[in-house]
Amino acid sequence: MFESVNSVAIVGAGSAGWLTALVLSAYCPFLKIRLVRPRENNPIGVGESTQPDLPQRVLAAGIDLGDFYVACDATMKCGIFYRDWNVVGDHYWHPFTAMADTGSYTAAHHYQQMILEDPRRYSHADYYARVHTSYETCVKRNLIAPEAATALHVDAAKLTQHLERCLTKVEVVESDRVEAVAEGGRVTGLRLDDGKTMTADLYVDCTGFARAVLGKIAQPKSLPYEANVNRAVVASIPYVDPALENHPYTKAQAHEYGWTWSIPLRSRIGGGYVYHSDFCSAEQAETNFRAYWGEDRLRDVEVKRISFDRETLRASWVGNVVAIGLSAGFVEPLEATGLNWTISCADLLSRFLCGRYFDGDARDKYNALMLGYIHDVQDFVDAHYLLSSRRDSEFWRYQTSRKYPERLLHRLALYAAEMPTAVNRVKSFAWAFNEVSWIDILNGYGFKFARVQVTPEDRARAQHALTQIASAARRGVDPQTFSPIQAGTPGARLSGSV
């Protein structure tokens, strides 16, 4: 059925509702956008580690990034630092880098080949320092590396409040009760608590796990996926030593029965302990979480429990309803893909809506493209568990011996033989992780690549890139004062993570 579209109703006012409004405002200015927000608004309150697409979309919508930064209690995020994922005591680094756009055989690829050629001079342990200038700046010195500072940590509640203030053309409709009226597999309107019915050409379900709009017209198929974790305990942690704890990266530390995240904001740290309910109770998780941060520090802190074992939809656009955000699905917090997934959905939707119509073909294409993205996220996240050498608990013994999707096993075998490259990695649009991201993570597990055929020109170029990285200035910026700090000068914060 062909339908023209000039108006959209977004239901739900969590991050997904407001980010969808942000993207559609920027890319589909012709749309009349209304957002239904319950007066008793109850967003999930997590989702604070983001990817570079967030500031990009903020700018695209004409919002001042400086104001956004201050209003959202933001800090710069240069990457994710992993501790204890392969072996207790080790670490690895997954920074934002422009290297993936520099060819198929990058400095990262070359360094891995050099480990094979000359293991006495080259090692997995030295990889990050030799390939990413941000490693020394961020991880060793706890400073912002400008070349990697492309994303933000944001306060989830302040993010939605600021977007509501800035997106003045989005009409906010308040209603505590929203009932989607359905007929013939389509939504015909939203009945609000004042008795009125609101209509739109397209409805976007951003009601989180409630899936209150899409659920009215369909029971869409879910994707088969075995989640590694399905619960979290979360809290806002007060700083004890901001100079040390306000690091320019998200920290993901593995534990016997799950992992903790630390997301430093300007005024507090967002913290969570993620686990699987088959291996750990909520009480135990909270005990572990409190022990990790210190009983004293968390004495007066409220710890919230979140369960996220909802399935992901195979097709999130059905009829005239698109589910975006947690209503479409979720993998887990690792690698901070939730908001990126939301923005990717809204981006893709905007591309279809620009023609001011949609039909069954548009839906099919949208759903197929988003499926590629979701598989990419699932594979990337799963690799963190599957490849671990940890066997110190039931949790790790299970995660490292269980059955994983054939797709992932095939992918790892291909990458072992050829290395992940711009040629062989899955390039669905939207896509999640590039080939250098894959190498960064695989290196953390001492992944064995085979020797690959490289042209003399590619080899010389990659060798030159490694030499340039070795001599490049390590420019650092203090995360608190934003003052530039040169390598080795007094005042440099040398007490980083390792």
Ligand SMILES: Cc1cc2nc3c(=O)[nH]c(=O)nc-3n(C[C@H](O)[C@H](O)[C@H](O)COP(=O)(O)OP(=O)(O)OC[C@H]3O[C@@H](n4cnc5c(N)ncnc54)[C@H](O)[C@@H]3O)c2cc1C
């Ligand atoms: C433990 C955990 C950690 C996470 N960490 C990260 C991270 O670090 N980085 C990242 O990018 N993502 C992360 N995510 C994902 C991220 O939190 C979500 O993608 C994001 O918050 C979007 O949520 P949402 O808006 O879809 O849902 P919600 O925040 O739940 O919002 C739903 C909205 O719908 C409204 N609503 C509900 N029912 C109805 C109804 N019947 N009628 C009308 N309105 C209704 C609610 O009031 C609310 O406004 C995390 C998720 C979890 C579970």
